[in-house]
Amino acid sequence: xxxxxxxxxxLDAITHRFGASTAVRDINLDIAGGELVALLGPSGCxxxxxxxxxxxxxxxxxxxxxxxxxxxxxxxxxxxxxGIVFQNYAxxxxxxxxxxxxxxxxxxxxxxxxxxxxxxxMLDLVHMGEFAGRKPRELSGGQQQRVALARCLAIDPKVLxxxxxxxxxxxxxxxxxxxEVKRLQRxxxxxxxxxxxxxxxxxxxxxxxxxxxxxxxxQISTPTGIYDTPQTLFVNEFVGTTNVLRGEFIDGSxxxxxxxxxxxxxxxxxxxxxxxxxxxxxxxxxxxxxAPSDGVFTAIITTVLPLGAQVVYDVALTGGPSLxxxxxxxxxxxxxxxxxxxxLAPASPAACHVFPAx
Amino acid sequence: xEADSRLVLPLAALFTAFFVxxxxxxxxxxxxxxxxxxxxxxxxxxxxxxxxxSYSILIDTLLLGVKATLVCLLFGYPVAWLCxxxxxxxxxxxxxxxxxxxxxxxxxxxxxxxxxLGRQGLLNQIVTGLGLSNEPxxxxxxxxxxxxxxxxxxxxxxxxxxxxVLSKLDxxxxxxxxxxxxxxxxxxxxxxxxxxLPGIIAGCILTYAASITAFVTQTLIGGARLIYMPLNxxxxxxxxxxxxFAAALSIIFMITVMIVVGVLGAIGRRSEIHGRA
Numbered sequence: 001x002x003x004x005x006x007x008x009x010x011l012d013a014i015t016h017r018f019g020a021s022t023a024v025r026d027i028n029l030d031i032a033g034g035e036l037v038a039l040l041g042p043s044g045c046x047x048x049x050x051x052x053x054x055x056x057x058x059x060x061x062x063x064x065x066x067x068x069x070x071x072x073x074x075x076x077x078x079x080x081x082x083g084i085v086f087q088n089y090a091x092x093x094x095x096x097x098x099x100x101x102x103x104x105x106x107x108x109x110x111x112x113x114x115x116x117x118x119x120x121x122m123l124d125l126v127h128m129g130e131f132a133g134r135k136p137r138e139l140s141g142g143q144q145q146r147v148a149l150a151r152c153l154a155i156d157p158k159v160l161x162x163x164x165x166x167x168x169x170x171x172x173x174x175x176x177x178x179x180e181v182k183r184l185q186r187x188x189x190x191x192x193x194x195x196x197x198x199x200x201x202x203x204x205x206x207x208x209x210x211x212x213x214x215x216x217x218x219q220i221s222t223p224t225g226i227y228d229t230p231q232t233l234f235v236n237e238f239v240g241t242t243n244v245l246r247g248e249f250i251d252g253s254x255x256x257x258x259x260x261x262x263x264x265x266x267x268x269x270x271x272x273x274x275x276x277x278x279x280x281x282x283x284x285x286x287x288x289x290x291a292p293s294d295g296v297f298t299a300i301i302t303t304v305l306p307l308g309a310q311v312v313y314d315v316a317l318t319g320g321p322s323l324x325x326x327x328x329x330x331x332x333x334x335x336x337x338x339x340x341x342x343x344l345a346p347a348s349p350a351a352c353h354v355f356p357a358x
Numbered sequence: 359x360e361a362d363s364r365l366v367l368p369l370a371a372l373f374t375a376f377f378v379x380x381x382x383x384x385x386x387x388x389x390x391x392x393x394x395x396x397x398x399x400x401x402x403x404x405x406x407x408x409x410x411x412s413y414s415i416l417i418d419t420l421l422l423g424v425k426a427t428l429v430c431l432l433f434g435y436p437v438a439w440l441c442x443x444x445x446x447x448x449x450x451x452x453x454x455x456x457x458x459x460x461x462x463x464x465x466x467x468x469x470x471x472x473x474x475l476g477r478q479g480l481l482n483q484i485v486t487g488l489g490l491s492n493e494p495x496x497x498x499x500x501x502x503x504x505x506x507x508x509x510x511x512x513x514x515x516x517x518x519x520x521x522x523v524l525s526k527l528d529x530x531x532x533x534x535x536x537x538x539x540x541x542x543x544x545x546x547x548x549x550x551x552x553x554x555l556p557g558i559i560a561g562c563i564l565t566y567a568a569s570i571t572a573f574v575t576q577t578l579i580g581g582a583r584l585i586y587m588p589l590n591x592x593x594x595x596x597x598x599x600x601x602x603f604a605a606a607l608s609i610i611f612m613i614t615v616m617i618v619v620g621v622l623g624a625i626g627r628r629s630e631i632h633g634r635a
Contacts, residue, residue: 057533078539090530094552103548104538155538 006033006189007068007158009054014063016049023049025215027063036185036192038202041212042238048163050212051195055082055161067158078107083157087164089148091136097123097147098132104155122150125184142173149184160185160192166201178205199239203227211235229268233278233355242280243323246357249275255354259320263346264295267354276357283312283326285351288336289343297344299323304335311335315342388605402606412590412607416614419587422501423570423618426508427516430565431558433509434516438557439550441517442524453521457514464511468578471507472498475579499581507579508569515564523557524550552629559626563619570615587611 014027024046031037039047052058054065056077065072072080091100098119105115123129126146136144145165152160162181166174182205185192196202202209203223210220211234219231230236237244247257249271255263263279271277289296302322303314306329313325313336325344329335336342346352391399406412441452459467474480475497482494497503527550535545573588580586585593587607595604 055537077533077537082537084534084537086530086534088528088530090528090534092531092534092549103535103540107535107539107541107544151534151538 007191008033008066009159009191009193010066010069011050011054012064012066014050014053014060014065016046016053016058016060016062022215024053024060027217029210029217029220031191031193033191034189035207036182036194036205038194038196038206038209039212040196040199040202040209040239042197045212046215047195047197047212051161051163051193054159054193055084056080081158082161083152083155083159084161084163085145085148085152085165087167089136089144091144091147091151093136095135096132097128097134097136097139100136100147101151101154104151108155118154122154123147125153126150126180141169142177145169145177146180149181153184153188153190158191160190162192162194164196165194166196166198174201181205203239209239211238213238230280230353233280233358236280236353236355240282241324242282243286245279245281245321247277247279249273249277249354253349255279255352257320259317261297262295263352264349265352265354266349267352269354271354271356277354278357280353280355281323281346281351283324284310285347286323286325286344287347288325288327289345292343295345297323299342299344301336301338301340301342304338306335313342315344384605384608387602388609390602393599393601402603403610405603406606406610415585415587415590416611418585419570419611420614420618422504422508422576422586423566425501425505426512426569427562427566429505429509430512430516430569431562434513434561435520435554435558437513438517438520438524441521442527453518456517459511460514464574467511468507468575471503471510471579475503475506498579499583501580501584504576504580504584507575508572511572511575512565512568515568516561519560519564520554520557523554527553555629556626559622559629563622563626566622567615567619 009029009031011027011029014024015022016024027050029037039050041047049058053060056065056072056075056079059073067080077084092103095103101119101122102115105118110118119132120129123132126149128143128146128150131139131143131147136147139147148165165181166177169177178201194202194205203226206223208220208222209226211218211226213234219226219235221229226235226239230239233244236242245257245263247255247263250256250262251273252270253264253266255265255277257263257279265279292298297317299315299317301313302316305312305314309329310326311329313327314322315325316322323344387393387395388402389398389400391397391401437452437456441449441456444452472479476482477494477496477498479498481497485491485495497506531549531553532545535549536542540548570586571588573592576584576586577589580589591604591607591611594600594607
């Protein structure tokens with residue numbers, strides 16, 4: 001494979017409206033050459049619209065798209081040099097695998113010999129060399145995706161756009177393909193934008209994640225940054241699981257929760273005393289305590305879910321909501337029993353994320 | 359399951375009485391010398407194939423179908439494409455316009471064409487008015503006129519199957535083609551057209567079968583000098599009172615049409631297998 005130079009992509013204050021509704025609003029994103037950035041969000045958050053704007057299928061209402069510091073707004077998708085892997089792969093059903101991969105090269109007026117050589121090279125790259133004569137319908141989902149990748153990379157695009165590419169694959173195959181795509185991306189150094197609603201996919205593949213909601217980017221950070229220090233309640237709830245408790249801000253170090261417990265916190269942001277807040281604690285950040293004391297929840301176990309490497313307990317707080325608690329499973333140890341009274345506390349004040357109540 | 363199979367009996371009886379039986383009668387009739395049906399003979403068939411005038415009518419009819427179908431396809435495909443790419447609201451308006459001819463009586467429709475195509479007709483007034491021609495164009499009672507009218511009348515039969523296939527086409531395929539560097543023409547000829555082939559074939563079968571058997575249109579627009587198979591059969595039966603020969607003509611016509619439709623259908627099935635994702 002030719003070493004493709006890595007290209008930078010920049011979105012400068014992009015806003016797009018469909019009629020009266022605003023699909024994306026004031027998006028700023030700077031993607032470095034060779035980086036893999038995931039646009040993560042629920043359906044309807046504007047991530048697909050943004051992908052179509054970057055690829056050039058939609059012209060944004062406001063703002064600029066820059067490829068390597070030159071404005072790409074007036075360029076067609078082909079002129080921008082983007083490669084897209086569609087959610088349903090969009091392989092041409094009436095053409096063989098080889099013809100699919102050759103299609104872009106023919107459009108670029110390559111000679112017959114060069115095309116043949118390139119097609120073989122690309123199919124080998126995705127381990128599909130022996131399938132050149134097959135029709136797409138004779139392939140499994142994973143194989144179709146490999147062909148879609150080969151077809152897209154054959155024309156050596158500047159930027160690779162992946163639109164929910166793993167959604168149609170079953171779980172085990174999905175992981176294999178994610179590793180495969182990540183390998184190809186690293187190997188070629190191609191700047192890649194991945195659109196997904198699957199947080200695990202974003203966390204495992206991306207260098208950085210932009211979490212989107214209602215047309216805006218809520219937070220851009222590394223996967224661990226998104227998970228450990230979410231900046232909004234939306235990000236916190238969308239990425240990973242969490243427990244959300246209502247309460248009132250007392251001062252910079254404590255929150256009075258609705259059902260009685262005063263929880264020590266260390267928030268980034270200080271609220272007024274008495275301000276309604278929510279406190280979010282991830283299940284694995286709750287620790288079982290030997291005895292009740294200040295800042296400790298008392299609860300009764302209602303459900304035990306032994307999920308392999310860890311055990312998740314559903315517990316009901318006395319006079320309050322229920323919480324999820326995750327504990328690594330000790331092969332020798334016994335599981336806690338339903339109905340047992342337990343005492344729980346956050347691992348540290350920093351594990352409690354405080355957000356304004358909506 | 360036995361009860362289920364008995365449910366088809368009424369329809370089977372209807373088909374036997376009004377479709378299979380008349381065909382058998384037609385076949386038997388064609389194998390006799392006269393209406394009295396005495397003595398078996400292949401004479402009617404021998405007469406048809408030894409008479410150049412008879413089979414030139416058959417050839418003319420089959421060719422008329424080809425011409426009408428091609429014109430229909432040429433105009434119908436863009437219409438179907440327009441319908442498929444229009445928004446939901448415009449699509450229903452366009453589809454309504456397309457099927458409008460079916461909703462009018464064939465006789466009314468054909469007479470309005472006579473008004474349009476005649477020597478003093480609308481079309482000639484426009485042509486001479488614009489100075490495009492000094493002489494009025496001869497359209498009525500010519501094959502050109504027949505083809506024009508057939509193409510218009512059968513248009514829905516061409517547009518609807520193509521529209522169905524086009525609107526089921528994955529829009530990502532076009533996007534994928536453009537992203538790979540193909541222009542609109544390449545995208546059309548390499549992706550859209552091949553994948554809409556099943557609809558094209560279905561539309562062609564329908565328009566072809568409808569065009570060559572369109573007795574009213576052929577006769578009223580074509581006039582008495584342009585003779586096609588339906589008129590020929592009619593004249594033999596009613597005019598010459600030669601029912602056995604008319605029956606033989608019908609059988610020959612039916613078999614040739616079945617062969618043409620069968621060949622088109624086979625091509626259609628092939629393209630469908632190729633096109634399926």
